[in-house]
Amino acid sequence: MGRKAVEGKEGKTSSYRRALYRNLVTDLLGYEKITTTESKAKQVRGLAEKMITLGKHGGLHRRRQALAYIFDKNVAEKVFSELAERYAERPGGYTRITKLGRRLGDGAAMVQLELVK
Numbered sequence: 001m002g003r004k005a006v007e008g009k010e011g012k013t014s015s016y017r018r019a020l021y022r023n024l025v026t027d028l029l030g031y032e033k034i035t036t037t038e039s040k041a042k043q044v045r046g047l048a049e050k051m052i053t054l055g056k057h058g059g060l061h062r063r064r065q066a067l068a069y070i071f072d073k074n075v076a077e078k079v080f081s082e083l084a085e086r087y088a089e090r091p092g093g094y095t096r097i098t099k100l101g102r103r104l105g106d107g108a109a110m111v112q113l114e115l116v117k
Helices: 014-031 038-057 060-069 073-086
Strands: 033-037 095-102 109-115
Touching: 014 033, 014 038, 014 073, 014 109, 033 038, 038 060, 038 073, 038 095, 038 109, 060 073
Parallel strands: none
Antiparallel strands: 033 109, 095 109
C-alpha cells in the first residue's frame, strides 16, 4: 500500500520541515520579502505572524519564545523594535502572498511572500 501525498509534506521528516520553516520565517522577517512555493508560503505566513504578535506584546518571556524559533538574534531584535512599532495599531494580517506563476523546472506554483507596509 503506497503512501498518500499530503500537501506541504512531500516525504520530508518533521525535523527537516521545522528547520525549513524556521529558515523561511527568519528570512522573511529579515528581508521582508521572499520568493518560495505556494504551499511553503502558506505554512510560513502563520508562523511569521505569530512572531510579529510576540514582538508586539513584548516582555522577556515572549522575547525568549521568539529567540527559540528565529535563528538570527538581529532579526529577533528587529521584530521587537522595528516591526512591533510598525504593526502596533494593526490587529493582524501582516503578510501578503502574491502569485508569480509556475517554476520552469518542475512547474511548482511560485509566490512572493512579503510583509505589508
